[in-house]
Amino acid sequence: MNGFAPRVIAVCVVCVVCAAACGFGEPNSPRRVSEAMSAAARPMYPVNEPPRQTAAVSESPPDALAPLTPPSTTTAPVRVDAPLSMDEVLDSVDARFPLLLAVEEELNIAEGGLLSAEGGFDLTARAELLDKPQGYYRYDTFNSVFEQPTPLWGTTFYSGYRWGQGDFPSYDDDLRTDRGGEVRAGVKVPILQGGPIDARRAKLQRARIDVDLAEPKIQLKRIAFRRKAAQLYWKWVGAGQKLSIARSLLDLAETRNSALRRRVDSGDLPRLELIDNERLIELRRAIVIAAERGFQESTILLSLFLRDESGDPVLPDAARLPPVFPEAASPHLGSLQDAIDMALAWRPETRELSLLAERTRVDFREAENKLLPKVDMLLEASKDFDRAPETMDRTPAELAWKVQFEMPLWLRDARGKVRSTRAKLSKIAAELRYARDQVAADVRNAVSELVTSHDRLVRTRESLRYAREVEAGERKSFELGNSTILLVNLREEATATTAALEADAATAFFQAEAAYRAATAADLWDSSHAPLPPISAPDRPPNVAGASTPN
Numbered sequence: 001m002n003g004f005a006p007r008v009i010a011v012c013v014v015c016v017v018c019a020a021a022c023g024f025g026e027p028n029s030p031r032r033v034s035e036a037m038s039a040a041a042r043p044m045y046p047v048n049e050p051p052r053q054t055a056a057v058s059e060s061p062p063d064a065l066a067p068l069t070p071p072s073t074t075t076a077p078v079r080v081d082a083p084l085s086m087d088e089v090l091d092s093v094d095a096r097f098p099l100l101l102a103v104e105e106e107l108n109i110a111e112g113g114l115l116s117a118e119g120g121f122d123l124t125a126r127a128e129l130l131d132k133p134q135g136y137y138r139y140d141t142f143n144s145v146f147e148q149p150t151p152l153w154g155t156t157f158y159s160g161y162r163w164g165q166g167d168f169p170s171y172d173d174d175l176r177t178d179r180g181g182e183v184r185a186g187v188k189v190p191i192l193q194g195g196p197i198d199a200r201r202a203k204l205q206r207a208r209i210d211v212d213l214a215e216p217k218i219q220l221k222r223i224a225f226r227r228k229a230a231q232l233y234w235k236w237v238g239a240g241q242k243l244s245i246a247r248s249l250l251d252l253a254e255t256r257n258s259a260l261r262r263r264v265d266s267g268d269l270p271r272l273e274l275i276d277n278e279r280l281i282e283l284r285r286a287i288v289i290a291a292e293r294g295f296q297e298s299t300i301l302l303s304l305f306l307r308d309e310s311g312d313p314v315l316p317d318a319a320r321l322p323p324v325f326p327e328a329a330s331p332h333l334g335s336l337q338d339a340i341d342m343a344l345a346w347r348p349e350t351r352e353l354s355l356l357a358e359r360t361r362v363d364f365r366e367a368e369n370k371l372l373p374k375v376d377m378l379l380e381a382s383k384d385f386d387r388a389p390e391t392m393d394r395t396p397a398e399l400a401w402k403v404q405f406e407m408p409l410w411l412r413d414a415r416g417k418v419r420s421t422r423a424k425l426s427k428i429a430a431e432l433r434y435a436r437d438q439v440a441a442d443v444r445n446a447v448s449e450l451v452t453s454h455d456r457l458v459r460t461r462e463s464l465r466y467a468r469e470v471e472a473g474e475r476k477s478f479e480l481g482n483s484t485i486l487l488v489n490l491r492e493e494a495t496a497t498t499a500a501l502e503a504d505a506a507t508a509f510f511q512a513e514a515a516y517r518a519a520t521a522a523d524l525w526d527s528s529h530a531p532l533p534p535i536s537a538p539d540r541p542p543n544v545a546g547a548s549t550p551n
Contacts, residue, residue, distance in 0.1 A: 110207070128141075129141075129142050130142075140164070141163065143160065146160065160185075184383075190375070191376065191377055235511070236316070241324075256277060269485075348524075380400050380401070467494050467498040
């Protein structure tokens with residue numbers, strides 16, 4: 001019975017320690033992972049074809065080019081029958097595109113890793129209860145300790161309580177305490193290895209960099225997805241224009257067929273003219289079918305980026321096709337070097353590699369620190385309470401210190417990690433050098449594409465104006481009996497071919513504009529989707545540093 005009460009006390013202390021340990025934790029839970037996205041897309045319905053239009057292409061003169069009007073800053077409800085704008089598509093990408101939502105979870109993942117790394121500095125509670133009721137030596141011991149690691153030079157503070165009563169062997173007599181037990185507190189300080197940096201602090205630094213890394217990863221994908229969405233949007237508009245051109249050409253042949261039939265029946269024209277026109281009708285119907293297929297394909301591809309509130313793909317109705325392309329302003333790009341400087345300042349690739357270099361430098365410092373011997377200094381104070389009369393007096397306070405030394409003789413693990421991380425830094429430095437060259441090349445290529453595509457569009461529109469004049473003159477000559485149906489058909493086909501080329505040129509120009517915005521990372525600093533103003537490089541964002549290799 002003499003040892004029963006202390007055992008009960010020890011069990012109670014264990015319970016208190018466990019309860020205290022459960023109480024220590026993060027008061028605010030980390031950000032919850034967003035809900036899962038829609039499981040499956042809705043069934044695809046047949047693509048609606050665009051309505052027949054009599055006007056094949058815009059007849060705006062090429063010298064009437066003006067910049068696009070920036071979108072209004074006020075949000076208004078979108079009419080379902082209003083022409084689909086590129087802004088609406090890009091807003092859908094930002095809000096509901098699944099792959100962008102997926103990459104945005106990188107931030108949650110990184111924040112979870114940061115919370116886990118911060119857990120390395122949590123207060124730790126340990127307890128041990130030993131009871132030997134049977135045997136030559138019968139005794140009871142209880143030991144508990146709280147440890148608090150800190151980022152201050154790797155210092156660890158600890159405190160604890162222990163109790164030991166009974167018949168101890170001489171070699172375990174240090175387990176004995178006075179009846180009130182012993183309270184102790186101490187500190188452990190690393191002198192060399194683990195002082196400037198240790199595993200806990202290295203993990204925490206890497207986790208913080210990972211949080212910063214999430215931003216350029218998200219930005220990189222966002223730029224790519226917005227560029228793809230914009231290019232598919234303009235492809236959809238161009239396909240709709242080409243389908244309207246093909247249908248207009250078919251309408252001309254079908255309308256003329258009735259007049260030709262009357263003239264053949266009256267003997268004014270040989271029957272061969274009617275047969276040739278009917279051949280032409282069938283050919284143009286085949287062209288319309290091919291154009292319909294091209295429009296359907298572009299509609300389906302665009303639906304991957306245009307989504308409703310629930311995140312399901314939306315097949316844009318043909319009634320929402322813009323009647324004509326917007327007028328293309330002549331690009332005033334300013335200094336090419338300014339554009340390159342702006343891209344180098346804002347493109348996420350360079351920032352991502354710079355952060356990767358910073359993360360690798362943390363690994364390098366940790367590996368380099370492991371080349372040092374492990375020398376730890378410990379300082380501890382303790383005091384016993386409630387001495388039993390028949391035992392040795394243990395109540396005076398005690399103060400002790402000791403030094404621990406440990407070092408692997410060959411240091412192959414540390415030397416290998418130093419060599420590996422130094423090589424990684426050299427690799428990242430080379431990649432960063434190439435990334436900057438790639439950014440400059442992307443900007444030069446985008447500028448070249450934008451300028452040449454605009455020139456191509458201007459020339460094609462001028463050619464279309466001439467083709468329409470020739471077609472109108474040939475048709476008038478035919479009505480006066482000075483031409484043949486063959487020549488009229490050739491003029492119509494030449495006009496339609498030029499109109500289709502103009503639609504292709506307009507598509508290429510607006511796609512080039514989207515590529516230029518992506519190359520200069522304009523969406524990160526310019527919230528409008530209008531053509532870019534003359535370039536003046538904005539302030540460089542912070543933390544765009546080179547990946548230097550340590551000596």
